[in-house]
Amino acid sequence: MKTIYLDHAATTATDPQVIDAMLPYFHENFGNPSSIYSLSRSTRNAIENAREILANAIGANPKEIVFTSGGSESDNFAIKGIAQALKDKGNHIITSQIEHHAVLYTCKYLEKNGYNVTYLPVDNNGIVKLEKLEKAIRPDTILITIMHANNEIGSIQPIRQIGEIAKKHGTKFHTDAVQTFGHIPVNVNDLNVDLLSVSGHKFYGPKGIGALYIRKGTKLTPLIHGGDQERRRRASTENVPGIVGFGKAVELALGIMEDEAIRQTGMRDNFIQTLLEKIPDSQLNGHPVNRLPNNINISFEGIEGESILLNLDMYGIAASTGSACSSSSLEPSHVLLSIGLTHEFAHGSVRFSLGKHTSQGELDQVAEVLPGIIQKLRAMSPRYNK
Amino acid sequence: MKTIYLDHAATTATDPQVIDAMLPYFHENFGNPSSIYSLSRSTRNAIENAREILANAIGANPKEIVFTSGGSESDNFAIKGIAQALKDKGNHIITSQIEHHAVLYTCKYLEKNGYNVTYLPVDNNGIVKLEKLEKAIRPDTILITIMHANNEIGSIQPIRQIGEIAKKHGTKFHTDAVQTFGHIPVNVNDLNVDLLSVSGHKFYGPKGIGALYIRKGTKLTPLIHGGDQERRRRASTENVPGIVGFGKAVELALGIMEDEAIRQTGMRDNFIQTLLEKIPDSQLNGHPVNRLPNNINISFEGIEGESILLNLDMYGIAASTGSACSSSSLEPSHVLLSIGLTHEFAHGSVRFSLGKHTSQGELDQVAEVLPGIIQKLRAMSPRYNK
Amino acid sequence: MEQYSEKVMDHFSNPRNVGTIENPDGVGHVGNPMCGDVMELQIKVKDNIIVDAKFRTFGCGAAIATSSMATELVIGKSIDDAQKITNKVVAEALDGLPPVKMHCSNLAEEALEAAIKDYHSKQKK
Amino acid sequence: MEQYSEKVMDHFSNPRNVGTIENPDGVGHVGNPMCGDVMELQIKVKDNIIVDAKFRTFGCGAAIATSSMATELVIGKSIDDAQKITNKVVAEALDGLPPVKMHCSNLAEEALEAAIKDYHSKQKK
Numbered sequence A, B: 001m002k003t004i005y006l007d008h009a010a011t012t013a014t015d016p017q018v019i020d021a022m023l024p025y026f027h028e029n030f031g032n033p034s035s036i037y038s039l040s041r042s043t044r045n046a047i048e049n050a051r052e053i054l055a056n057a058i059g060a061n062p063k064e065i066v067f068t069s070g071g072s073e074s075d076n077f078a079i080k081g082i083a084q085a086l087k088d089k090g091n092h093i094i095t096s097q098i099e100h101h102a103v104l105y106t107c108k109y110l111e112k113n114g115y116n117v118t119y120l121p122v123d124n125n126g127i128v129k130l131e132k133l134e135k136a137i138r139p140d141t142i143l144i145t146i147m148h149a150n151n152e153i154g155s156i157q158p159i160r161q162i163g164e165i166a167k168k169h170g171t172k173f174h175t176d177a178v179q180t181f182g183h184i185p186v187n188v189n190d191l192n193v194d195l196l197s198v199s200g201h202k203f204y205g206p207k208g209i210g211a212l213y214i215r216k217g218t219k220l221t222p223l224i225h226g227g228d229q230e231r232r233r234r235a236s237t238e239n240v241p242g243i244v245g246f247g248k249a250v251e252l253a254l255g256i257m258e259d260e261a262i263r264q265t266g267m268r269d270n271f272i273q274t275l276l277e278k279i280p281d282s283q284l285n286g287h288p289v290n291r292l293p294n295n296i297n298i299s300f301e302g303i304e305g306e307s308i309l310l311n312l313d314m315y316g317i318a319a320s321t322g323s324a325c326s327s328s329s330l331e332p333s334h335v336l337l338s339i340g341l342t343h344e345f346a347h348g349s350v351r352f353s354l355g356k357h358t359s360q361g362e363l364d365q366v367a368e369v370l371p372g373i374i375q376k377l378r379a380m381s382p383r384y385n386k
Numbered sequence C, D: 001m002e003q004y005s006e007k008v009m010d011h012f013s014n015p016r017n018v019g020t021i022e023n024p025d026g027v028g029h030v031g032n033p034m035c036g037d038v039m040e041l042q043i044k045v046k047d048n049i050i051v052d053a054k055f056r057t058f059g060c061g062a063a064i065a066t067s068s069m070a071t072e073l074v075i076g077k078s079i080d081d082a083q084k085i086t087n088k089v090v091a092e093a094l095d096g097l098p099p100v101k102m103h104c105s106n107l108a109e110e111a112l113e114a115a116i117k118d119y120h121s122k123q124k125k
């Protein structure tokens, strides 16, 4: 049975072209980029080439890019780095209630260490309200961190406007663009951000590699101290194959981005309509229009998400309930609760996220089997008696 | 011209067998290990298999292993993690003056944040004195961090005895085993350590992957907050190919370790003797016997290390002056100064580090060309007038 | 998450004794949609022996599988013996549960307890 | 570290004018082994023109290359013109230096200054 993979928001398969680009940097060109001998020239150049590709892609200068081990490190680095560097200026941070755990738990950690954090509520579509944000800014606010698009419900935030507000108040602004970069346009100047996190494995790059954009002039304390790598902002021998693969993945993603966004948006809206029509007592979560082209998140009354996933898995369909990393948690998704769902509805949500290889035929198959699964589970649920 | 690579302490080429082991986890088995569907079973199992390999190798339980992005992250995680977790118990840390920058600069950072750090001196062979260590322990000492073997001069510390002292005083003990693991025996129980850092690319594994051993019952605050990965101790989608490659590299390293240690020690001592005989006014740095099998560090009076390296490079010989990551720094190596070298002698040091493919013939070639290089540079040096 | 055992997956995908009983002798309704787990267990008792049991469950794979297994375990048992069925017994009968899912087996034990209690209270009337 | 230019590598591997001059008219000795850079520059002057220059340097690749280039630049120049040779001029003549090595070009400028000063002071005697 061929898998129908609809969990691209959790991770993507590394593109074969990306693997090909990486391969020479494991064994042939393996020199430590910091070394002085000629052997290391190729690795050093390869890193700088990847840095330039990313910089060009987001409208930055290569010097403003630091490679990290992934989206989580980038988020931790940005938030803890600003908190530490600007602690004499203030100790207040603003974020939203629907951030990824890499942001949320970093903020909770800082709260235990003398920082104050405002967790902005969102509306029913999962969008931060600009007036509330502006009201929350205080003289001691040192950082605003609001994600570009949400990983569970796909809602896209008005980052550009938030950035304008941040600028007006002289506050640093970080956005977690892990779900958007490579899928929709991301330009640090259009978005008015000072810091921006990305992660390779979300757009067919390798796992374990990410980057943080740090606008020139932004003081940031390192998260990983040590050697002089990355202009002294992130120590450790560089993951050369990972960085090269990241660069290649950026190149490939930008090449198809526009077309894919259109194609996936079409399939997405069609799929949503089909499911809502075929399955009673179901609802779409997240913004109907300002949402990631590949994100579909639907709640089904009276049943629980994991049991839907397990049933889908028997048909070879891979989907998720909210964020993959919290699938071992018992709490329903904080994102779904924040947009006003009851606990029960929040427990009954499934996320389908499309990718560049997703075909209409695959979605048709899912639309074929899902209603039966929902019906079967509802038949054995004491919470669904219609 | 074939390169004679004598900088294995900086990094090693990923073994082709390691690459082969990794390859299936980029594209075929790419599922997010945290996901619930069957697609992810193979990645989850692969990670746990690698974890078990490392645990067995160091006498630990797999639950005590956390994968990281490298040696630097492991060091930062261990030291900052203990500092944060035990801050109510005390704020004093003991380390040595010859630690890797990943430890040293992490300690300097903590000093700026209310912690007290004792930097123990070492003797002329680069060995920490146990009496000094024991005297330095205070009621508020929460951590001792002493490296297993030094990356520049190869001196091996009496870790087992330091661990006994730490135990006696109820102090947590971390060791940076980045240079030893895979090269000489490393067992967490023999060494009496609570925390131990390793890095994949130092023993023919991939770059960008490492691990931290955390003894059961050791409270440690995460460095990277976020998702539930690694039993909530290190967030981020796992670098599956990296982890798999790490496991394979451990397997391969252990298989040849004993034989290689003997072979390299023989070549090392022979090479040292030859160089000291052939080149006047040169001296060995580091302990003559308790040193890494692959480490040769020699100072040449009256000339500067980088100019030696550049000359060696013209013959296709790759070596380093001290730690690779500080080659862009102007300061001479803190390690060489700590063992009592003058600035001038410290500037004139070269490290040759052998590997599993290093042959006697290669070393003979180096011994052939090096005296001429030294002579040429001394002839143009105002600091050498013999 | 750790893998579910084959037995869990079997009971999850082909749950035994799903549904309701007409005029049940005991009903247990436990759990809480807040936590994502609700279980309803109905039993039919004859001569102190549980002759039939049916369940309905809102919950994850483990919750559904333990519900199904619990009904299999109780059918044919005396009320006294049924009361000895703990969450551990149910989990073991399923060849174990992933650590994060162990709490789900409580649901079955609690539902059984509640159903027997309900049965006793109805008998007294 | 950034790569050295081809010119730097050329002057490093084939340094021009290495050595000392018998009875030099001016000697500059600058730098400090603490920093890893020491340079000695000797000049021979005839009719206010630098007719010969020789150097010895303890230092990195950039230090040696800038020393070599500096001697090439001064030979044939008048003392006045030689004084106009700044560190920037030397670095540019080498097609630039990596940022972390820019300080090495100061060495050559300073040595030149010191040698000319020494020459002037000797003239006064």
Ligand SMILES: Cc1ncc(COP(=O)(O)O)c(C=O)c1O
Pocket: A235, A236, A237, A238, B009, B010, B069, B070, B071, B072, B073, B075, B100, B102, B147, B149, B150, B151, B176, B178, B179, B199, B200, B208, B210
């Ligand atoms: C002793 C020691 N500790 C830590 C590190 C850092 O390891 P990595 O470069 O993998 O972060 C190194 C090597 O660079 C090392 O030699």
Ligand SMILES: Cc1ncc(COP(=O)(O)O)c(C=O)c1O
Pocket: A009, A010, A069, A070, A071, A072, A073, A075, A100, A102, A147, A149, A150, A151, A176, A178, A179, A199, A200, A201, A208, A210, B235, B236, B237, B238
């Ligand atoms: C919005 C968002 N931020 C951060 C992350 C963390 O990225 P990574 O798993 O690469 O650390 C993810 C995905 O896991 C994400 O979706």
